[in-house]
Amino acid sequence: MELPDTPTGTPDIPTGANNKAWDCTTTGVEMVEKPSRLPTTENRQYMHLKAEYAMRFPQLSATVSSKGKTYQMSLKQLIMSGLIRADEIARDYYWYYKAEVAFDMRTTPPRPFLSSSLLGNGAGRRHTLNPFPVPGKGIYRRPDIIIVKNKEDRWPGLAGLDTEGQMHGDNLARLVEVKFPRDTLGLDQYEEYLLIVGSNRSRMTILEIHDCRPEEQQWVDQVVNVTMKAWKTSGAKYWPLFLYPPIFMPRPPSTPVAAKIEPWTYARKTVADLSEGAINGVAEGWNALSKEMQQKLSSAASWLNDSGEWVYQQGSQAWVWVSQTGKVVQSWTNAQIKAAWAEIQRATDMTLDMLKQVDWVQVLTNIGKAVGIVLVVVVIAAAVVYLGIPAAIIEAFLIIVRLAITAWETLALILGAGAAVESMAY
Numbered sequence: 001m002e003l004p005d006t007p008t009g010t011p012d013i014p015t016g017a018n019n020k021a022w023d024c025t026t027t028g029v030e031m032v033e034k035p036s037r038l039p040t041t042e043n044r045q046y047m048h049l050k051a052e053y054a055m056r057f058p059q060l061s062a063t064v065s066s067k068g069k070t071y072q073m074s075l076k077q078l079i080m081s082g083l084i085r086a087d088e089i090a091r092d093y094y095w096y097y098k099a100e101v102a103f104d105m106r107t108t109p110p111r112p113f114l115s116s117s118l119l120g121n122g123a124g125r126r127h128t129l130n131p132f133p134v135p136g137k138g139i140y141r142r143p144d145i146i147i148v149k150n151k152e153d154r155w156p157g158l159a160g161l162d163t164e165g166q167m168h169g170d171n172l173a174r175l176v177e178v179k180f181p182r183d184t185l186g187l188d189q190y191e192e193y194l195l196i197v198g199s200n201r202s203r204m205t206i207l208e209i210h211d212c213r214p215e216e217q218q219w220v221d222q223v224v225n226v227t228m229k230a231w232k233t234s235g236a237k238y239w240p241l242f243l244y245p246p247i248f249m250p251r252p253p254s255t256p257v258a259a260k261i262e263p264w265t266y267a268r269k270t271v272a273d274l275s276e277g278a279i280n281g282v283a284e285g286w287n288a289l290s291k292e293m294q295q296k297l298s299s300a301a302s303w304l305n306d307s308g309e310w311v312y313q314q315g316s317q318a319w320v321w322v323s324q325t326g327k328v329v330q331s332w333t334n335a336q337i338k339a340a341w342a343e344i345q346r347a348t349d350m351t352l353d354m355l356k357q358v359d360w361v362q363v364l365t366n367i368g369k370a371v372g373i374v375l376v377v378v379v380i381a382a383a384v385v386y387l388g389i390p391a392a393i394i395e396a397f398l399i400i401v402r403l404a405i406t407a408w409e410t411l412a413l414i415l416g417a418g419a420a421v422e423s424m425a426y
Helices: 041-054 075-090 116-124 187-196 215-223 229-237 291-296 334-348 352-356 391-406 408-415
Strands: 029-035 059-064 069-074 097-099 145-148 172-179 204-211 270-272 308-313 318-323 328-333 358-367 373-380 383-390
Touching: 029 041, 041 075, 041 172, 041 204, 059 358, 059 373, 069 075, 069 358, 069 373, 069 383, 075 097, 075 358, 075 373, 075 383, 172 187, 187 204, 291 358, 308 391, 318 334, 328 334, 334 383, 334 391, 334 408, 352 358, 352 391, 352 408, 358 391, 373 391, 383 391, 391 408
Parallel strands: 059 270, 172 204
Antiparallel strands: 029 204, 059 069, 097 145, 145 172, 308 318, 318 328, 358 373, 373 383
């Protein structure tokens, strides 16, 4: 069903920081909606479940040992967006909520970028999942969430033409920007979001999230760590690690969702790159994964948890993993890698230019049993993004990332990059 008309908003421009004192009315996570409330009670319930779960996750650092780099990431926003993206994927993007849709700010009204990998689908294409749809700054904006009127229509914007000249009707019910504590909303950002909704303030909601839980509960979140030692004595009160996250599969509610956020997300320290393999005999990125995920990646463990390197054999046109002992333990042909890369592109809109700039990767959650997807967090060009990788080729994705880091020129020739690397975001 379509969502009802939105209410008229207040005249305030909510451009301040979400770090002022807040008078709590509950002992939980509170949401403040302005200038306009979300369209329906169901919208509020949906957002609150995501925000309540995401609030429990910290800011942490991603480290790339081989390059001496460290990146900061806000897991609250990342978790909330990732959970919504999982819901999208489970429904093949026929869903009311869409995470981080990129809009072209050069058009009036700004139009969403659609996936280039689905050009043959005409009006049925989903929005692009490429977080960098065009080169340059100020050309595009990515609001946190778009709520659409009709979930059977993948178009997430106002009425207008897409880049191929296909006309789409108005399907934008609400633009939602989520602000966790200490997040800010700049005036320029706010004004450009107004352009996306056609200068109709009633179609925009700034969702401020406030943590009103008792200090004891907040302290519990701070002391949980990736080793889970505290859980062994205190049990299920460490909720985010051991209960299913709020991902809503298209199946009966009584059936549990086969997904769990990986425990590295609760580390109070830097988290190593999964694709680096073992350094000085220690595979820190691999050790940051849960035992369940290690088991799922057991076929890849021979190199992820080992010291060695991928070596290209020209004669057989294959890559082989050679351990430091000299033993060849795994191999991938060029044909296998190219086929896997094509699947990755179809699922994520990832480009060769993005691949070249990957610095860090870790698994966020696995929903393979439900929809065949593993959500991974990736640092690309110093930006922290997430991608949904088909579970059947997650090992190939990790290998391709590793080769892009260690042997880009050879890999680029195999994947057909040539001298120029072009964006696929239109």
